[in-house]
Amino acid sequence: MNDLLEDLYRQANPFGNFTVTAEVKGTPDYHLFIGGQNKQVDHLNNGIWIDGSGWLAGFGSGRSSVSELTYNKHNPIGPAFAACLGVAEVFRRAIGEAQPDRFSSWYSLFDFEHSEDHSTLSDASYPDTFDLGRVYEVGCGAIGSSFAYLLSLTNWRSTIHFIDFDPVDYPNLSSSLLFTAQHAEQQTNKAQICQELLATTAHIPHAFDGDYSQFVEQGQLTKYPPDLIVCFANDRNVWSTIQANYPPLTFHATTTKSWGINFGRHIPEREWCIMCRFHKEVEHTYVPVCGQVEVPKPKTPAQETLAILPFLSPASAIIVLAELAKLDSASYPVNENFIEYSFKRHRGFFLSTNNGPKRCYVCKDQSQAIYEMISSSSKYNYLMGSPPA
Structure with a gap:
């Protein structure tokens, strides 16, 4: 198992130096306990636990105060987001953020509620x-490739067109769940990698090597009209x-420089469109930032050093996967159409x-x-128009 983990790390970062061992030499900086077996955390000031199942994700320091969860092997949403919470906690400690001795935070990705006790949340x-x-x-980079990876863990079906x-390249490896050093060495197209991954599932994947404008110009939009678009691109x-x-x-989903992620939804004729949030500032030239942050260097000359927070892109992808899962709900849409979350703080809230x-x-x-004519055959056309009374 240790060899498999080391190989996984090397694929993700061929320039790193990773060692996985069952023996602890010296005093570890952190203990990270994964899953419900976290009784040992209680006496560790540097202990972190993460847990998740179904729609629920939790993390904390000190023993979890809740009973063990019933796990759902078909739903990766809660466990995947719990992993992002745990990695973010390690990053906060690595940069010297003050940590409370004991805390417990649980989230439901179904309605974005938060509690110290998972039993009060909706699963x-x-x-x-x-x-x-x-x-x-549209866009198969850090968020898009992570989304394709998470989608491969479900039992769902689709005909999906990957457009990128x-x-x-090597800098892409630290923020994607899917890309490996071999992909970077061979300069493999991102859309092709996503297609190859889902070719072994119930999905019917297609890869397009080009941007969305080229996709439209070549008649793909009229030839294969979509039921749903997920946009993870931000250029051209x-x-x-x-x-x-x-x-x-x-x-659509993006990451921010402030340890944040956000998600937007557009139901035609009912909610703001994919451009509405940013048009006042820069109109069509707007390009959202990637998940980069400044690394603090308090004892060195002031110089900005950028680093990738590897949990931001997967977390953004998880929010979109959760929204897809809600499409099957009779109460859809469940949540409002713009969601923000920052990993910078403990006990953070979804806004x-x-x-x-x-x-x-x-x-x-x-x-x-025109909207009604074009969208009349869409699988989700019934959502258009005024919200229900």
């Missing part, structure tokens, strides 16, 4: 099998291009806002009649 039903329809994944013009005016072509139900349609320079003049 709703989860669709073990689900046909997503035809999906466009970029090959993998991709957001405005998507909206200009009357998209169906659309999700949500709801925003109506017709705000930006792209969508404000788009015809409802």
Whole structure:
């Protein structure tokens, strides 16, 4: 097992120096306990535990105060987000952030509620099998590739088109669950890697080596109209291009420099579009930042050093995967259409806002009649229009 873990680390970072051993030499900086067996954490000031199942994810310091969870092997959402919480906690300690001796934080990714006790949170039903329809994944980089990896862990089905013009490079490895050093060495196209991964599942994947504008120009949009678009790209005016072509139900996710992630949803004619949040500042030239942060160097000359927080991109992908799972719920949409979360603080909260349609320079003049005509065959067309009373 140790050899397998070391090989996994080397694939992710061929320039690192990783050793996995069952023997502890000296005093460890941290103890990380994974799963429900965390009784030993109670006497460790530097002990961290993580746990998760279904929609629920938790982490803390000191023994968990809740009973052991019932695990759902078909739902990766809670456990995956718990892993992100645990890694973020290690990073906070590594940069010298003050830590409380004892705390317990649990989250439900179904309704984004937070509690110290998981039994008070919603762990709703989860669709073990689900046909997503035809999906466009625009952008297969850090978030997009992690999303494809997580999607491969489900029993769902789709016809999915991966759209990306970029090959993998070595800096991409630290923020993706999927890319390896071999991909970077061979300069493999990101969309192709995602296609190869899902080719062994119930999904029907297609890879397009190009950007979304080229995809549209080559007639792919009219030939294969989508039921759903997930956008993880942020360059070549991709957001405005998507909206200009009357998209169906659309999700997007980005990371921030402030240890944050955010998620946006656009139900046509009902919620703001993929461009609405940013148009006032920079209109179609806006490019969201990646998951980079400044590494503090208090005893050295002031010089910005950028580093990747590897948990941000997977966490963003998890939020989108959770939103897909909710599509099977009779109460959809469950949450509001813009969600933010920061890993910078303990006991952080998901912040949500709801925003109506017709705000930006792209969508404000788009015809409802054209929208209805284009989206009439979409699997999720029933969501369009005014929200239910």
